[in-house]
Amino acid sequence: MPKYDLLVIGGGPAGSSAAYWGAKRGLSVAVLEKKNFPRDKTCGDGLTPRAVLQLEEMGVLTDLEPTSHRHIGLRTRANQQVLELEWPDHPDFPNYGLCVRRREFDQLLLQAAEKQGAKVFMQTEAVEPIFTANKLGLAGAKIKSSIKTDFSEISARSVIVSDGANSRFGRALGAKRERSWPQGMAIRTYYESVNSSDVWLESNIDIRDKNGGALPGYGWVFPLGDGTINVGIGILSTSKNYTDLNTSKLMTQWANAVDDRWNIDSENPCIDPVGGRLPMGGSVSPKAGTNWMLVGDAAGFINPFNGEGIDYALETGRHSANLIVDNLTKNSDPDFRHVYPEWLEKNYGLYFRIGRAFAKIIGKPAIMKNLTGTGMRSKSLMEWALRIMSNMLRPEERGPAELAYNTIATLLKIKDTGVSKKEGRA
Numbered sequence: 001m002p003k004y005d006l007l008v009i010g011g012g013p014a015g016s017s018a019a020y021w022g023a024k025r026g027l028s029v030a031v032l033e034k035k036n037f038p039r040d041k042t043c044g045d046g047l048t049p050r051a052v053l054q055l056e057e058m059g060v061l062t063d064l065e066p067t068s069h070r071h072i073g074l075r076t077r078a079n080q081q082v083l084e085l086e087w088p089d090h091p092d093f094p095n096y097g098l099c100v101r102r103r104e105f106d107q108l109l110l111q112a113a114e115k116q117g118a119k120v121f122m123q124t125e126a127v128e129p130i131f132t133a134n135k136l137g138l139a140g141a142k143i144k145s146s147i148k149t150d151f152s153e154i155s156a157r158s159v160i161v162s163d164g165a166n167s168r169f170g171r172a173l174g175a176k177r178e179r180s181w182p183q184g185m186a187i188r189t190y191y192e193s194v195n196s197s198d199v200w201l202e203s204n205i206d207i208r209d210k211n212g213g214a215l216p217g218y219g220w221v222f223p224l225g226d227g228t229i230n231v232g233i234g235i236l237s238t239s240k241n242y243t244d245l246n247t248s249k250l251m252t253q254w255a256n257a258v259d260d261r262w263n264i265d266s267e268n269p270c271i272d273p274v275g276g277r278l279p280m281g282g283s284v285s286p287k288a289g290t291n292w293m294l295v296g297d298a299a300g301f302i303n304p305f306n307g308e309g310i311d312y313a314l315e316t317g318r319h320s321a322n323l324i325v326d327n328l329t330k331n332s333d334p335d336f337r338h339v340y341p342e343w344l345e346k347n348y349g350l351y352f353r354i355g356r357a358f359a360k361i362i363g364k365p366a367i368m369k370n371l372t373g374t375g376m377r378s379k380s381l382m383e384w385a386l387r388i389m390s391n392m393l394r395p396e397e398r399g400p401a402e403l404a405y406n407t408i409a410t411l412l413k414i415k416d417t418g419v420s421k422k423e424g425r426a
Ligand SMILES: Cc1cc2nc3c(=O)[nH]c(=O)nc-3n(C[C@H](O)[C@H](O)[C@H](O)COP(=O)(O)OP(=O)(O)OC[C@H]3O[C@@H](n4cnc5c(N)ncnc54)[C@H](O)[C@@H]3O)c2cc1C
Pocket: 009, 010, 011, 012, 013, 014, 015, 032, 033, 034, 035, 041, 042, 043, 044, 045, 046, 047, 048, 124, 125, 126, 127, 162, 163, 164, 165, 168, 169, 186, 187, 188, 232, 274, 275, 276, 277, 278, 295, 296, 297, 298, 301, 302, 307, 308, 309, 310, 311, 313
């Protein structure tokens, strides 16, 4: 049975980032990916400046150039009004984002990890955890592979679980989503459009249900610069009639609403629309055992403000790999159960609490309608909103953010300690 310092389960952005940084820092790394790349992944294909910084630090921006399209900010529409908001200035993050199809993006990232020395097993699924004798840690995983291997298990000193939103492997470790916290659902397709080279991401925050009630979410058009655009719509679970919403119908309405502006034939998408779940705000727990950690969507790390998760996948993948490097070299018996949640709390705790509170507020149609109306009347207010929603507050702005959270929490009588019930028990 092969043995590695680090076994990564899932080769999406979170897994590739973990494998890249682990291998770069000298670990022997194996990545299991159940699909064969290149493969499609349901996504809006939008990368914020936060994600671009991670890609820059992985040295993959030049390789991404031929397949990606740069954008300079967000064009927001609502109530017949339009605001163009450039990405905010920030001391760390670049002032542009990218759009790139996940088919190309995920393959390129995994190849970057491979170039650092990670061993990638494609079409190989981790089907069952192998626990250590005391059950607190993992000794490896049982695998099922479509490629020829002479082993059916891989053993490892540490494991990073990056198997995405459904995270069956994470569930087998006892991790669960905190059901009282918001999640999202989104659906997207592609259209041919002569406006595919537009340099703005476009969103419409004035989304209505069939009775005309305002819905918490937004419709998007993300131009890919290759003659096509990614068109989709996402809704938060805090909407009163969330379970009754028909996303396919919302998608059709949304495509019809943008067809003139984007010059598309809304009846003829390039592929059938496909939807997916968005676990948000760090809602899955526990996120760590003695020698394993959950990262990216497997840990519920999608931003409740805007539904983007690639940046958090890249960041949590990187940080968890760093923790393993730092601990495995110093300590043959590491324990991530406290150190990883502590880092997450320090870096995302307040932000995600504000995000969860925001998701609850905008679930009320009247509040959503008011916020949309007020926001669209003030460009400076919306610029501040974009700074918050893209998690690009400058260090000196964190004080006001905390104040905003406390105000929101008081107004809504939210008792969100930032620790899910499950994590509290772990
Ligand atoms: C409709 C929609 C639109 C979105 N739009 C955006 C957007 O524009 N920008 C943005 O930042 N985010 C967006 N997101 C969220 C984004 O897609 C995720 O946050 C991101 O993909 C998370 O990366 P990940 O690596 O954690 O998981 P994934 O990308 O899901 O990767 C998980 C990988 O693990 C593999 N895998 C699963 N189980 C196993 C197993 N047992 N063994 C081996 N391999 C396994 C899968 O095949 C997959 O390749 C969107 C999501 C949806 C649904």
